[in-house]
Amino acid sequence: MAKDVIIALDFPGEVQALAFLEKFGPLRPYVKVGMELYFASPRLVSILKNRGHRVFLDMKLHDIPNTVKGAMAQISQMGVDMVNLHAAGGREMMEAALEGLTRPEGSRPLLIAVTQLTSTGPEMLEKELLISKPMEETVLHYAKNAAAAGLDGVVCSALEAQRIKEACGAHFVTVTPGIRFNGPSGDDQKRVATPGFARENGGDYIVVGRPITRIDDPKAAYERCLQEFLGGSL
Numbered sequence: 001m002a003k004d005v006i007i008a009l010d011f012p013g014e015v016q017a018l019a020f021l022e023k024f025g026p027l028r029p030y031v032k033v034g035m036e037l038y039f040a041s042p043r044l045v046s047i048l049k050n051r052g053h054r055v056f057l058d059m060k061l062h063d064i065p066n067t068v069k070g071a072m073a074q075i076s077q078m079g080v081d082m083v084n085l086h087a088a089g090g091r092e093m094m095e096a097a098l099e100g101l102t103r104p105e106g107s108r109p110l111l112i113a114v115t116q117l118t119s120t121g122p123e124m125l126e127k128e129l130l131i132s133k134p135m136e137e138t139v140l141h142y143a144k145n146a147a148a149a150g151l152d153g154v155v156c157s158a159l160e161a162q163r164i165k166e167a168c169g170a171h172f173v174t175v176t177p178g179i180r181f182n183g184p185s186g187d188d189q190k191r192v193a194t195p196g197f198a199r200e201n202g203g204d205y206i207v208v209g210r211p212i213t214r215i216d217d218p219k220a221a222y223e224r225c226l227q228e229f230l231g232g233s234l
């Protein structure tokens with residue numbers, strides 16, 4: 001299975017994102033484009049694809065099945081490599097998404113589900129969302145729903161990746177954000193792991209933002225991530 005480091009392009013616009021990527025010279029890292037950047041510059045995805053980047057379009061869709069199917073059909077035309085939705089939309093929505101995403105000849109981008117956002121804590125789960133099961137059980141159940149709907153994998157913490165693979169199969173892709181080189185760094189990510197831990201614990205793709213985007217030498221940080229995450233296979 002392909003393993004790779006995905007850089008989260010969390011920038012407010014195209015100019016900043018492209019200036020950042022200039023620092024990588026001829027390297028063409030796999031990148032994640034989220035809502036902020038996409039809404040600032042919808043054309044950026046095709047610019048990145050034309051330059052040879054693989055693109056994870058992080059749109060986290062969640063709507064009625066027919067609407068999500070139509071949106072996925074449009075996304076499929078954009079040539080992105082990975083896209084996601086909320087498993088909370090249910091199995092029918094996930095199946096419709098897969099149908100919309102599949103091109104006439106059968107190819108499609110990877111489709112990944114978000115289980116519970118990392119910003120949702122146990123108290124919010126119980127008191128606000130009225131979900132009485134523990135967080136871990138909810139995440140695992142949503143991952144199983146995604147697998148049953150035929151999705152390729154889930155976004156999850158590196159700490160959960162192994163259990164999700166045990167429950168959903170070794171082929172089920174885990175995409176893990178919350179990566180830090182030296183444990184917690186005092187920002188908003190609470191459940192963090194190093195690239196090496198993510199590798200040991202079954203992570204297929206790590207999504208890395210600030211440890212690469214907010215430092216003086218992003219190329220060196222990216223190469224360190226590749227080295228630690230892919231280890232001997234570099």
Ligand code: C5P
Pocket residue numbers: 008010034116117118155177178179189207208209210211
């Ligand atoms: O800067 P940092 O490495 O924390 O960035 C992580 C990226 O992964 C951000 O773009 C964030 O939105 C995304 N993400 C996350 N946790 C999730 C889903 C996505 O941190 N559960």
